[in-house]
Amino acid sequence: MRSHEMFRVQDAPLRPLLVKQLWEIVSGRALWTMLLLVCPLIGYSFFQAMSLYGEASATAQQSQVLARTLSPLDGVLVPTLGASYLAVTLLFPFVAIRVLGQEKESGALRLLVQLPYRSATLVGAKLAAVLAAWTLANIPAFSMLVIWSMSGGHLSAPETWNLFFGHLLYGLLVGAIALFSASVSESAATAAIVTLAFTIGSWVLDFTVAGRPGLLEWIAALSLTQVLRTFEQGLLSVGLVLGTVAVLSGFAALATVWLPPGVPTRLKVMRSAVCICATAIVLGLASQIAVSIDVTEDRRNSFPVSDQRVLAKLGEPLVVTVHLAPEDPRYADLQRNVLAKLERVLPRMTVRLAGGNPSIVTYADDDFYGEVEYSYGSRTDISRSTSPREILPLLYGLANISPPALAPGSDYPGYPLIARRWFPLLWFFGGLPLLIIFAWWWSCRPSRSLALVSQGRSRHESR
Amino acid sequence: MVLNVDSLAKRYGEQAALADITFAVRASEIVGIIGPNGAGKTTLLEGLAGILPMDSGDIRWCGKPLPPSRRREAIFYVPDGVRPYRDQSVDRVLTFFADVYRRSVDEIVHTIESTGLAPALGKRVQSLSKGYHRRLMLALGLLTPHAMLVMDEPFDGFDLRQTRDIADVLRREAATGRTLALAIHQLADAERVCDRFILLADGRIRGAGTLNDLQVQTGLAEGSLEDIFLALT
Numbered sequence: 028m029r030s031h032e033m034f035r036v037q038d039a040p041l042r043p044l045l046v047k048q049l050w051e052i053v054s055g056r057a058l059w060t061m062l063l064l065v066c067p068l069i070g071y072s073f074f075q076a077m078s079l080y081g082e083a084s085a086t087a088q089q090s091q092v093l094a095r096t097l098s099p100l101d102g103v104l105v106p107t108l109g110a111s112y113l114a115v116t117l118l119f120p121f122v123a124i125r126v127l128g129q130e131k132e133s134g135a136l137r138l139l140v141q142l143p144y145r146s147a148t149l150v151g152a153k154l155a156a157v158l159a160a161w162t163l164a165n166i167p168a169f170s171m172l173v174i175w176s177m178s179g180g181h182l183s184a185p186e187t188w189n190l191f192f193g194h195l196l197y198g199l200l201v202g203a204i205a206l207f208s209a210s211v212s213e214s215a216a217t218a219a220i221v222t223l224a225f226t227i228g229s230w231v232l233d234f235t236v237a238g239r240p241g242l243l244e245w246i247a248a249l250s251l252t253q254v255l256r257t258f259e260q261g262l263l264s265v266g267l268v269l270g271t272v273a274v275l276s277g278f279a280a281l282a283t284v285w286l287p288p289g290v291p292t293r294l295k296v297m298r299s300a301v302c303i304c305a306t307a308i309v310l311g312l313a314s315q316i317a318v319s320i321d322v323t324e325d326r327r328n329s330f331p332v333s334d335q336r337v338l339a340k341l342g343e344p345l346v347v348t349v350h351l352a353p354e355d356p357r358y359a360d361l362q363r364n365v366l367a368k369l370e371r372v373l374p375r376m377t378v379r380l381a382g383g384n385p386s387i388v389t390y391a392d393d394d395f396y397g398e399v400e401y402s403y404g405s406r407t408d409i410s411r412s413t414s415p416r417e418i419l420p421l422l423y424g425l426a427n428i429s430p431p432a433l434a435p436g437s438d439y440p441g442y443p444l445i446a447r448r449w450f451p452l453l454w455f456f457g458g459l460p461l462l463i464i465f466a467w468w469w470s471c472r473p474s475r476s477l478a479l480v481s482q483g484r485s486r487h488e489s490r
Numbered sequence: 491m492v493l494n495v496d497s498l499a500k501r502y503g504e505q506a507a508l509a510d511i512t513f514a515v516r517a518s519e520i521v522g523i524i525g526p527n528g529a530g531k532t533t534l535l536e537g538l539a540g541i542l543p544m545d546s547g548d549i550r551w552c553g554k555p556l557p558p559s560r561r562r563e564a565i566f567y568v569p570d571g572v573r574p575y576r577d578q579s580v581d582r583v584l585t586f587f588a589d590v591y592r593r594s595v596d597e598i599v600h601t602i603e604s605t606g607l608a609p610a611l612g613k614r615v616q617s618l619s620k621g622y623h624r625r626l627m628l629a630l631g632l633l634t635p636h637a638m639l640v641m642d643e644p645f646d647g648f649d650l651r652q653t654r655d656i657a658d659v660l661r662r663e664a665a666t667g668r669t670l671a672l673a674i675h676q677l678a679d680a681e682r683v684c685d686r687f688i689l690l691a692d693g694r695i696r697g698a699g700t701l702n703d704l705q706v707q708t709g710l711a712e713g714s715l716e717d718i719f720l721a722l723t
Binding site: 038039040042043044046047050051054055129130133134135137138140141142143287288289290291 | 536540559571573574582586590591592
């Protein structure tokens with residue numbers, strides 16, 4: 028006889044839940060369709076990148092200076108993974124929504140929430156399924172790395188891992204938004220609209236308001252695609268990683284709040300407010316962390332090591348006052364070549380735009396326009412240059428310290444390569460799609476995995 | 491009494507879906523929640539299972555309060571009209587539930603035998619007929635270890651012979667000590683399987699008890715459940 032003791036919720040094993048989530052991802056059409064679409068996207072981007080890189084390499088064969096400017100990160104990896112970004116932005120939401128949306132639509136959610144798992148465990152398992160889906164969806168991108176290496180192309184492991192890590196964070200962020208959307212929507216179609224509003228909205232923000240001053244600049248910073256920019260520049264920013272993890276955890280927490288159907292809406296709203304506040308606090312703290320690691324082989328985000336060592340000794344605050352409009356190309360040069368690098372080595376540096384955030388029009392009558400003023404301690408100097416070769420000696424002069432001696436032999440050699448381009452086309456437009464179709468067929472075949480099938484049948488037939 | 495429901499109520503705007511629902515369930519009995527479509531049966535079952543928030547009311551399990559967040563520790567609800575895990579094969583769905591509740595292969599095979607699911611094991615859920623789908627849902631319910639199983643329209647989709655077979659399965663399950671609450675709109679099916687009845691109409695209980703109790707209550711000494719239901723509603 029059964030007892031009427033209650034079943035203990037904590038006792039359930041996690042493995043069956045994870046296996047079920049993975050099977051749900053693999054047995055649906057969304058992932059395979061996405062993979063088949065990603066193949067030509069990645070393939071064409073890779074082919075284009077290799078062509079342009081090859082043309083530049085042909086020119087670089089006559090000049091070592093030109094060869095030094097050829098980096099596979101900029102020339103091949105970033106443009107090729109741009110196709111992956113496009114797929115994750117536009118197609119991945121449909122894969123991720125399926126992880127929860129189908130259970131809501133079919134009514135299976137009413138079974139799921141009765142299983143002996145906490146809501147957070149259920150959402151965690153679904154996020155693990157999103158991670159698995161992202162990994163599978165990036166098989167074409169991973170295969171691109173293999174082809175590039177086989178073609179004789181150079182890959183710097185830190186650069187490559189960092190870039191893929193950025194794409195992983197972006198994919199998980201989109202996945203967490205999709206889970207949240209699916210948890211608050213009654214249908215997968217509504218969830219897709221909500222998620223695409225985030226991803227495509229970010230895309231639109233990126234090319235409409237990015238680079239504009241003031242409030243628009245702040246709004247542009249909210250774009251999801253900003254997550255990728257830093258990684259594409261070869262920087263591993265601790266604050267950015269923490270902030271992104273905080274936001275995706277926030278969306279996952281919101282999905283956890285809205286998942287159980289038996290909780291009154293008023294209570295869900297209150298819990299959501301707590302989640303949003305906690306996420307905002309962590310995000311605010313993360314934005315204060317300025318620590319970042321330059322993982323590029325050519326150290327494009329840093330001054331030479333000898334200069335870094337000397338600059339790190341500057342103890343007093345440095346104030347830089349810029350008489351340039353933010354949309355002025357010289358400001359972009361100054362920011363990239365000098366200010367961004369200084370900020371990484373001098374945490375006590377302040378950059379001010381003279382007159383707030385003015386435009387070129389408001390600067391029309393400014394006689395000082397184009398000048399950049401550097402104040403260190405009680406000393407001040409002015410320069411119009413955007414090159415570290417002129418700015419660094421100026422700073423050493425202000426700090427009254429000797430410039431470091433030049434370290435020989437540390438130049439980036441550059442990696443020109445003229446590779447054969449027909450193989451990637453064959454792989455991405457023929458071989459890989461065929462393999463994907465085979466894997467799809469394999470996942471669809473009738474299940475014969477269990478001994479219970481034969482046992483059950485034989486007993487049934489013998490009755 | 492293993493389950494006590496006291497003054498359960500649920501409103502959707504101006505409409506009262508459930509009002510002042512009070513009843514008790516004994517251990518190992520099969521209780522039929524009987525009513526026409528729209529009577530509030532599903533709302534009541536989902537409220538019992540804790541997957542639909544109620545406006546008011548209390549539920550006690552073995553005399554102790556059972557809040558909605560802990561209902562799944564005592565009660566498992568098998569809903570009607572859901573097609574879960576459509577892209578999965580039947581055996582994979584069964585294995586999932588069995589693994590979650592650490593069921594042995596023997597227990598799975600026994601469940602497959604008792605529900606007659608063997609011919610459908612390798613099929614995808616989406617390709618199952620209505621009858622086999624009901625069998626799958628029943629099998630999932632039987633695989634759970636909960637002391638009380640609540641099922642919405644367990645005989646929907648079965649012919650007469652299949653209904654009798656499934657009624658036998660449920661009786662055997664109750665004989666193991668499990669308590670069953672079944673929402674049924676076919677009165678003949680309910681009369682065949684249930685020990686006691688809760689007659690529901692317009693979100694209110696119109697009568698409760700065994701068939702004999704209800705016959706006495708309505709003064710219909712030879713009345714069928716159908717006669718009694720018509721007399722009370």
